[in-house]
Amino acid sequence: MKNIIALCLLLGFVSSAWAGGTAYTIRPTELKAKPYTDAQTLTTLPPRTQVEELTRQGSWTQVKSTSFSGWVKMLSLQLESNVQNKRGDNGLRSLFNVASTGRSSSTVTTGIRGLSEEQLKNSKSDPQALQAAKRYAVSREVAQRYAAEGKLHAQSVDYLNGGQ
Amino acid sequence: MRTNQTIVMLCLLGAMLPAAAFDFGNVDWKKAAETVKKVQKANTDIDEPQEITLGEGIASNLLGAAPLLNNPAVQQYVNRVGRWLTLQTERPDLPWQFGVLDDNDVNAFAAPGGYVFITKGLLAQMNSEAELAGVLAHEISHVLRKHHLQAIKKGARTELLADLTNEALKNNGKDPRLTKLVSAGTEVYARGLDKNDEFEADRMGVVIAARAGYDPYGLPAVLQTLQSLNPSDSSVALMFKTHPALADRLSLLDQEMTDHFANQENQPDLGPRFFQALGLGKK
Numbered sequence: 001m002k003n004i005i006a007l008c009l010l011l012g013f014v015s016s017a018w019a020g021g022t023a024y025t026i027r028p029t030e031l032k033a034k035p036y037t038d039a040q041t042l043t044t045l046p047p048r049t050q051v052e053e054l055t056r057q058g059s060w061t062q063v064k065s066t067s068f069s070g071w072v073k074m075l076s077l078q079l080e081s082n083v084q085n086k087r088g089d090n091g092l093r094s095l096f097n098v099a100s101t102g103r104s105s106s107t108v109t110t111g112i113r114g115l116s117e118e119q120l121k122n123s124k125s126d127p128q129a130l131q132a133a134k135r136y137a138v139s140r141e142v143a144q145r146y147a148a149e150g151k152l153h154a155q156s157v158d159y160l161n162g163g164q
Numbered sequence: 165m166r167t168n169q170t171i172v173m174l175c176l177l178g179a180m181l182p183a184a185a186f187d188f189g190n191v192d193w194k195k196a197a198e199t200v201k202k203v204q205k206a207n208t209d210i211d212e213p214q215e216i217t218l219g220e221g222i223a224s225n226l227l228g229a230a231p232l233l234n235n236p237a238v239q240q241y242v243n244r245v246g247r248w249l250t251l252q253t254e255r256p257d258l259p260w261q262f263g264v265l266d267d268n269d270v271n272a273f274a275a276p277g278g279y280v281f282i283t284k285g286l287l288a289q290m291n292s293e294a295e296l297a298g299v300l301a302h303e304i305s306h307v308l309r310k311h312h313l314q315a316i317k318k319g320a321r322t323e324l325l326a327d328l329t330n331e332a333l334k335n336n337g338k339d340p341r342l343t344k345l346v347s348a349g350t351e352v353y354a355r356g357l358d359k360n361d362e363f364e365a366d367r368m369g370v371v372i373a374a375r376a377g378y379d380p381y382g383l384p385a386v387l388q389t390l391q392s393l394n395p396s397d398s399s400v401a402l403m404f405k406t407h408p409a410l411a412d413r414l415s416l417l418d419q420e421m422t423d424h425f426a427n428q429e430n431q432p433d434l435g436p437r438f439f440q441a442l443g444l445g446k447k
Contacts, residue, residue: 021389056381058379058381058429058430059381059425074384074385075384075388075418075421078388078391078411079392081391081394090444091439091444092287092288092439093288095444096233096284098268098285113229113231114229115229115230115283115402116401117401117402117405118354119229120226120229120402123228123229126224126227127224129231130220130224132232133227133239133261134261136240137247137261137262138240138244138247142244143244143248143251144248144251147377150293151377152248152431154252155374155375155427156375157371157374157375157424157428158371159367159368159371160367160368160424
């Protein structure tokens with residue numbers, strides 16, 4: 001059994017690396033036993049029901065609270081704001097040294113470089129940086145190989161809403 | 165009429181400057197006016213090589229504002245994912261180039277000709293390769309539909325556009341007219357695109373991600389995460405200012421995605437590969 005788990009980890013079969021958060025329903029929402037439209041409806045959650053997100057599968061989010069658990073349509077949920085949300089606490093922020101600025105957006109940005117409105121308007125061209133960036137461009141073949149490694153299969157899907 | 169003749173004559177002067185003859189005795193004014201129109205149209209229609217040159221200038225400006233993240237593995241990863249997405253589109257042969265900017269701001273940018281940048285601040289909010297793919301595909305869609313070119317045309321003075329000749333764009337990037345256009349193009353990021361262009365990029369982005377074999381709900385998942393960020397934090401100020409409300413974007417995607425992705429709903433999101441590629445190992 002241990003070996004099977006180790007193998008699964010090795011092959012990347014971990015079902016989800018997804019970090020959920022605290023969310024609430026934004027409309028009357030059916031709580032389903034399984035992540036399918038025709039699965040059994042356990043109950044209908046009223047708007048503003050608070051839930052804990054567990055995982056996501058396509059358009060479905062697995063949720064729980066003290067009194068229920070099941071699956072709801074992901075887009076019937078909105079994450080609570082201004083709380084420490086697990087979704088933003090996945091380890092990447094510290095890895096990339098992304099500090100929460102704590103600055104209010106009305107603070108005048110004084111630095112020369114940066115991506116604020118003023119800084120973008122006054123940015124100076126850096127063609128050397130662009131040449132450096134070009135070193136990382138990949139060919140069609142490399143991209144196809146990497147997709148195959150991830151078992152991604154190209155699909156034929158039409159654009160939505162009459163797009164081209 | 166007199167004024168019209170003067171205008172046409174002035175325009176002709178501009179268009180025919182190299183011509184030796186200046187005999188206006190037998191000018192067919194109607195024909196001349198049509199010629200002027202044609203010349204102007206030709207000058208404001210930007211062909212693909214011009215689009216790429218302009219985009220290169222704009223991309224250089226973006227990199228002047230924020231440097232590239234010094235992490236080759238992450239840059240290669242984002243390029244692999246992005247390039248695969250572009251192969252599912254109607255413009256697979258542009259010189260597509262992706263990059264992660266070393267900046268805490270939460271934002272992403274596309275420049276004409278196939279340049280796509282995301283900040284490390286945005287990357288750090290993501291939880292899977294499907295989410296990354298959704299965001300890149302949104303930016304790719306701006307390039308496909310030439311949204312920035314249209315915004316530049318709308319914002320730039322007409323005479324600047326009339327100056328947009330092959331000559332200006334082929335002069336090794338040194339032409340002052342090109343510099344003006346590039347700076348007009350960079351200002352589009354401070355001003356934002358038309359909100360319908362953003363909705364269109366959302367709509368196309370989820371489809372491109374699905375075509376590439378990803379769970380199509382990556383983009384809405386990221387938008388949902390962004391909705392939980394403190395809107396008064398400076399790191400989201402520009403992104404929030406230049407995009408339609410997240411609730412509106414999510415609500416439109418919700419309406420349009422329902423029933424469209426029945427066969428793609430369970431495609432992989434490659435969460436483990438995402439964290440591994442970014443250097444966090446298996447989560």
